[in-house]
Amino acid sequence: MGLLGLPVFYGLLLLTLYALPAPKLFEWQTWSTAYLDQDGQLLRLTLADDESYRLETQLEDVSDSLIQAALLYEDKDFYDHSGVDFTAIGRAFWHTYVVKNRQIGGSTISMQVARMSTGIDSSHIPGKLQQMLYALWIEAHYSKQEILTAYLNHLPYGGNIEGIEAASLIYFNKSAAQLNTAEAMALAVIPQNPSKRNPLSTKGYAELMDARARLLQLWQDQYSEDKHSEDKHGKNKQLAQWFDLPLSFRSPRQLPFEAPHFVNHLQKTQPFARNRLHTSIKLNQQKRVEAWIKRYLSDTQSLGYQNASALLLNHQTMEVEAWVGSAGFFNDEISGQVDGVTAKRSPGSTLKPLVYALAMDQGLIHPLSLLKDTPSRFAAYTPENYDLAYAGPIDATDALITSRNVPAIRLAAQLNSPNLYQLLQQAGITEMNTRDHYGLSTVLGGMETSMLELTRLYAMLANLGQFQSERTAHTQSKQSHPLSIPENTLLSPESAWLTYHMLTQNPPTDSPHYSVSNTTKTNSNAIAWKTGTSFAFRDAWSVGFDDQYVLAVWVGNFDGTGNPNLIGRKAAAPLFFKIFRDLQSTTENNNTSSLNSMTLKQPPELLKLNVKKVDICEATGFLPGKHCPMTVKSWFIPGVSPIKTGNVFRAVPVNIQSGKRACRHQPGKTRLDVYEFWPSDLSRLFQMAGIQRKQPPEYEADCQLEQLSADATPPRITTPVKGLVYFLTEDEEQLPFEAILDADVKHAYWFLDGSFIGKSTPNKPLFWNAEPGKYLLTVTDDHGLTDSIELEVQRMGVR
Known part of the structure; x- marks a missing residue:
């Protein structure tokens, strides 16, 4: 072929390469992920599938100095050739094969991309020709920027480090965009020659510095008219200032391994994440929580506490800022790599606030409604309080903050739709069995949840009933006000806000006057919190929130070993308050703002909440009648909260001469005296406690039935419970019938489908020899007032 034929051949070759499909560049490649905290601090750098550190980056995210240095050192005519620098190839051939004074490669950046992406052996002439041909093919289909980007992403930097972004992050703990000129030239x-210029060895460091000095000379010769380098932000720096300073290279062995359970969670839930992931974690918060857990467990060794977990969530942004899965990730003695944040465990009583919120939404109670902490039976379920005692009449707020089991079970049994089980379904609690499987035990921790799920539920209370999932990636966008997204609202803003105020009455355990028996309602720091203890003392919980954060703390053992010291208030609450107080002290003057910042402390009128304070009879919790001796203010949801006026305090006519209760008031013969008409179940508790109540005298003998029932309260059947199916076992054939009776009722008469089956007295049940079937159960008191429920009885194992 003559000299005139070479251009023709070359042109035909290029046309052929243009006609071919584009070659694949590194499509087989896998990547590392750099997990960063909110401020860009590295938490962990993962390995790619081939055990290499390799981070993908774009050309615009690489320092100008690095790009200029790479082009100057490797291919200064990169933008002027079509993939092969024939002059450089000729020079390399002459020195390598003719003169044989030294071996020169002569490869352009495009040729190096061809070799790295295909594995071509270019150490011999056939391989070099193949490399040149592939480089021309690459140039025919990719822009110079795309080729340079591929090149910088796959360069070897020693050991298992590939690509400029991974090298920059590992060696200098900064992104490739942040490299100064001295660092850029070193890389x-x-x-x-990555093995010879390994910066982590003494000899390699010296070789690298010599090579950098030669590059510096080339740089100064190239840019002799300007001995200053300008970085991407336009800040002029003198090269001498950088080159006089020694460079410090970090080894991959020194890479951080922070928030390990959190990063593991992200790897499971976001397996295809690559490059840099700015997570929601705040490393300073993470380290403080970890330190408190280690210190606390060290201080309480004598109590047998072995492990703890904690989760800190900023409910204003829904970002997880600290995630501590165990007290020690590498501690095999406590199974430290198990993640206590996502592990399913019994939550104890921590779900009770949701029961009270639902009850307020459904008009069953307000914060000072009088509840009954009395022995109760719900089909085969007989709940007991932690202290095996009963408080009798107790207002809803005190019942919640002292964690009385029976009032919470009573409320849960009265809930319509949504009930607690349905609310947990709507909130995405996973691995749920059927509602019948748990029954009412869900209230006391019968259904297992994770700390992460529990924290979401408390964040819903903190965000006025709006349910949202947590965010694990950091975002600058602000959250909308919770009242503006009704479709995500699982509780009304009113009930969530009232529940918050009820929980803030729970006295903190770090108060100097705190004791378990002292429940003085004071919490100056406005932390709404609740504890939980699982069955057999396996799990101790404390969960709560203020205007910015939700914090959940668990103390226990991953193997489920019980410990009588693992009680929520004793084991988890002290750690909870140590972390929260530290948190409040560090964020007091550095509070992040959002659209709903300080929501919980804002007056309800600013939040446009349908709540107001009304007078409540202190003794009964009902709206005060005219004879109520003392009233208090209670929050109330107009149109929702119960509006019943209490009739415990009644004015009755008393015969002046006999002292008996008259049938009707006759001025001059009778006087009106106020007496207390407590229901039979509460009256019995007062008697057991030795508390005297002003009970009404007996009626005169000639009173008619209609006169007796004029102001009386009808009976209410409590056992059997309405809506429950009762199952008979071989050992249990009798079913108790109980009803709450008015204060002056002496007898209750029971009927099944209209047939009389017996009578009972206050607080003494009638036992019926049960038979399977469906019945209408009716009770009538001696005032002639009645109550009825439908009753279904089945034999165990028979449908």
Whole structure:
């Protein structure tokens, strides 16, 4: 072929390469992920599938100095050739094969991309020709920027480090965009001989510095008219200032391994994440929580506490800022790599606030409604309080903050739709069995949840009933006000806000006057919190929130070993308050703002909440009648909260001469005296406690039935419970019938489908020899007032 034929051949070759499909560049490649905290601090750098550190980056995210240095050192005519620098190839051939004074490669950046992406052996002439051909093919289909980007992403930097972004992050703990000129030149010379110029060895460091000095000379010759380098932000720096300073290279062995359970969670839930992931974690918060857990467990060794977990969530942004899965990730003695944040465990009593919120939404109670903490039976379920005692009449707020089991079970049994089980379904609690499987035990921790799920539920209370999932990636966008997204609202803003105020009455355990028996309602720091203890003392919980954060703390053992000291208030609450107080002290003057910042402390009128304070009879919790001796203010949801006026305090006519209760008031013969008409179940508790109540005298003998029932309260059947199916076992054939009776009722008469079956007295049940079937159960008191429920009885195992 003559000299005139070479251009024709070359042109035909290029046309052929243009006609071919584009070659694949590194499509087989896998990548590392750099997990960063909110401020860009590295938490962990993962390995790619081939055990290499390799981070993908774009050309615009690489320092100008690095790009200039790489082009100057490797291919200064990169933008002027079509993939092969024939002059450089000729020079390399002459020195390598003719003169044989030294071996020169002569490869352009495009040729190096061809070799790295295909594995071509270019150490011999056929391989070099193949490399040149592939480089021309690449140039025919990719822009110079795309080729340079591929090149910088796959350069070897020693050991298992590939690509400029991974090298920059590992060696200098910064992104490639942040490299100064001295650092850029150091990295630019490593790929030419990464084993010989290994910066982590003494000899390699010296070789690298020599190569960088030669590059500096080329740089100064190239830019002799300007001995200053300008970085991407336009800040002029003198090269001498950087080159006089020694460079410190970090080894991959020194890479951080922070928030390990959190990063593991992200790897499971976001397996295809790559490059840099700015997570929601705040490393300073993470380390403080970890330190408190280690210190606390060290201080309480004598109590047998072995492990703890904690989760800190900023409910204003829904970002997880600290995630501590165990007290020690590498501690095999406590199974430290198990993640206590996602592990399913019994939550104890921590779900009770949701029961009270639902009850307020459904008009069953307000915060000072009088509840009954009395022995109760719900089909085969007989709940007991932690202290095996009963408080009798107790207002809803005190019942919640002292964690009385029976009032919470009573409320849960009265809930319509949604009930607690349905609310947990709507909130995405996973691995739920059927509602019948748990029954009412869900209230006391019968259904297992994770700390993460529990924290979401408390964040819903903190965000006025709006349910949202947590965010694990950091975002600058602000959250909308919770009242503006009704479709995500699982509780009304009113009930959530009232529940918050009820929980803030729970006295903190770090108060100087705190004791378990002292429940003085004071919490100056406005932390709404609740504890939980699982069955057999396996799990101790404390969960709560203020205007910015939700914090959940668990103390226990991953193997489920019980410990009588694992009680929520004793084991988890002290750690909870140590962390929260530290948190409040560090964020007091650095509070992040959002659209709903300080929501919980804002007056309800600013939040446009339908709540107001009304007078409540202190003794009964009902709206006060005219004879109520003392009233208090209670929050109330107009149109929702119960509006019943209490009739415990009644004015009755008393015969002046006999002292008996008259049938009707006759001025001059009778006087009106106020007496207390407590229901039979509460009256019995007062008697057991030795508390005297002003009970009404007996009626005169000639009173008619209609006169007796004029102001009386009808009976209410409590056992059997309405809506429950009762199952008979071989050992249990009798079913108790009980009803709450008015204060002056002496007898209750029971009927099944209209047939009389017996009578009972206050607080003494009638036992019926049960038979399977469906019945209408009716009770009538001696005032002639009645109550009825439908009753279904089945034999165990028979449908």
